[in-house]
Amino acid sequence: MEDIRVQAVFYSPASAIFFLGMDGMKERLSYEELIDPVRERMMRIIWRVVRHPEEAEDTMQEVLTIIWKKRDRIFRHPNPQALVLKICVNAAVDTLRKQRRAGRSVDPEIIGRLPDPVAGSERKKNEIEAMVKGAVGRLPRKQSLAVVMRVLEGRSYKEIAGALGCREATARTHVLRGRTKLSRWLSYLRPSGQDEVSR
Amino acid sequence: MRKNKQKHGDVDGLLKQVFPDNLPVEAEAKMSFQFDRFRKEWEKAEEARDVRASQPRRLSLALARISLVAASVSLIVLGLSLRSKRPPSALASSLAAVQKAASVSGQVSGDRTMECTVRLDKTGDPSSRYIIRWISPLETQVEVIQAGETSVRTIRPRNPERSVLAFIAKDGQQETRVQALLDAELLPVEDLLNSSRLRRLLDGRWLPAGIERTDGCDWESFSISKASGEPPSRVTVDSCTFLPMKLEKDLDKGGKLEAVFRWIPRSGPAAVSRMIPS
Numbered sequence: 001m002e003d004i005r006v007q008a009v010f011y012s013p014a015s016a017i018f019f020l021g022m023d024g025m026k027e028r029l030s031y032e033e034l035i036d037p038v039r040e041r042m043m044r045i046i047w048r049v050v051r052h053p054e055e056a057e058d059t060m061q062e063v064l065t066i067i068w069k070k071r072d073r074i075f076r077h078p079n080p081q082a083l084v085l086k087i088c089v090n091a092a093v094d095t096l097r098k099q100r101r102a103g104r105s106v107d108p109e110i111i112g113r114l115p116d117p118v119a120g121s122e123r124k125k126n127e128i129e130a131m132v133k134g135a136v137g138r139l140p141r142k143q144s145l146a147v148v149m150r151v152l153e154g155r156s157y158k159e160i161a162g163a164l165g166c167r168e169a170t171a172r173t174h175v176l177r178g179r180t181k182l183s184r185w186l187s188y189l190r191p192s193g194q195d196e197v198s199r
Numbered sequence: 200m201r202k203n204k205q206k207h208g209d210v211d212g213l214l215k216q217v218f219p220d221n222l223p224v225e226a227e228a229k230m231s232f233q234f235d236r237f238r239k240e241w242e243k244a245e246e247a248r249d250v251r252a253s254q255p256r257r258l259s260l261a262l263a264r265i266s267l268v269a270a271s272v273s274l275i276v277l278g279l280s281l282r283s284k285r286p287p288s289a290l291a292s293s294l295a296a297v298q299k300a301a302s303v304s305g306q307v308s309g310d311r312t313m314e315c316t317v318r319l320d321k322t323g324d325p326s327s328r329y330i331i332r333w334i335s336p337l338e339t340q341v342e343v344i345q346a347g348e349t350s351v352r353t354i355r356p357r358n359p360e361r362s363v364l365a366f367i368a369k370d371g372q373q374e375t376r377v378q379a380l381l382d383a384e385l386l387p388v389e390d391l392l393n394s395s396r397l398r399r400l401l402d403g404r405w406l407p408a409g410i411e412r413t414d415g416c417d418w419e420s421f422s423i424s425k426a427s428g429e430p431p432s433r434v435t436v437d438s439c440t441f442l443p444m445k446l447e448k449d450l451d452k453g454g455k456l457e458a459v460f461r462w463i464p465r466s467g468p469a470a471v472s473r474m475i476p477s
Contacts, residue, residue, distance in 0.1 A: 043226075048218045186213055
């Protein structure tokens with residue numbers, strides 16, 4: 001943009017019009033510019049949340065479709081890669097919610113009534129996974145996005161705020177509330193939660 | 200607070216345990232295949248878009264370039280034709296006349312003294328000459344030369360902004376004396392007796408009459424017509440100083456008045472005293 005201003009000063013008005021007109025075509029990003037830098041992270045975050053081969057594949061398909069449909073908006077975004085990663089987290093959390101609705105995850109309300117997974121040690125790993133997934137899927141959308149981005153991706157509050165389109169303090173609140181709810185719902189599974197449950 | 204931190208630490212640990220960062224090779228391969236397919240579709244779409252867009256874009260750029268060049272050329276031609284046109288168009292000359300009239304009025308009312316030689320020719324009468332000197336805003340000296348006899352009259356208006364004659368007519372006590380001083384002989388030059396009056400004389404509709412080139416500056420002539428239907432006056436203006444140099448006026452009964460001005464900047468009392476003939 002700065003180049004444009006400099007050129008417009010030194011060229012005649014007619015040249016400036018040509019310059020601006022030609023440069024206006026450059027507002028598109030190529031596949032290599034947009035996707036390649038975040039390709040690995042996209043696959044990892046989708047898999048990390050969904051953890052199911054076919055559903056991860058479907059989620060990725062959905063993400064790529066959204067990217068193609070909204071590419072003009074993505075190009076105009078100040079940080080296009082951050083927006084792409086947000087689309088991935090969003091789609092992955094949506095898949096979690098679908099899993100919960102389909103009964104493939106365990107509702108946190110009934111976790112306390114299930115046999116003790118630690119003590120019994122027979123509880124299969126996938127059952128615990130189903131419980132945690134169910135809890136994350138039950139969180140309000142912004143809280144679940146914020147928790148996933150903060151805890152699993154290790155993003156800063158500033159980045160989360162940018163992705164969610166809110167202030168940094170609001171992003172902190174989303175993470176805090178999400179963590180608090182998960183802590184309450186999953187207290188049965190937490191090492192320090194055993195005492196709370198017994199009390 | 201500490202308890203909360205511990206709880207949240209436990210939750211974080213649990214989440215990381217349930218959602219480990221361990222992308223299996225099979226899942227990675229499947230998703231990579233999706234990426235490759237997406238890249239191909241993207242490139243194909245971009246190529247098609249470029250082909251579709253390139254032709255109209257090239258055409259529109261060429262058209263824009265041609266129209267800009269044409270506009271520039273036509274503006275240059277217009278500018279050249281306006282510059283080379285002599286005399287100027289009616290609009291340009293009337294604008295110039297208005298501008299000139301404003302400048303002349305301003306200069307006349309400026310801080311200057313003036314000496315003016317007036318020649319009055321009347322049908323059937325011998326010609327008269329007047330030498331008018333604005334000595335100060337409050338004093339005007341008029342030398343009347345008629346039939347070889349010279350008489351000098353000094354007029355001191357109280358309010359220089361008002362017409363000398365108007366002042367005299369309304370001044371009760373001095374009326375008789377002034378009537379005697381300002382006899383009919385001075386009436387033809389009443390418009391030249393002070394700057395306000397002259398300015399009013401020049402304040403009319405100016406029409407360009409011609410340009411007389413002199414050394415350094417142009418003297419431009421204008422005819423001034425009044426709304427009252429008086430016969431038009433013709434004034435010659437020095438385009439360097441914007442001061443009137445000559446005034447010619449046709450009188451009602453076939454007579455003619457010609458005044459030649461000489462303007463002297465009034466820089467101080469010494470300059471004024473030099474103007475007064477001893």
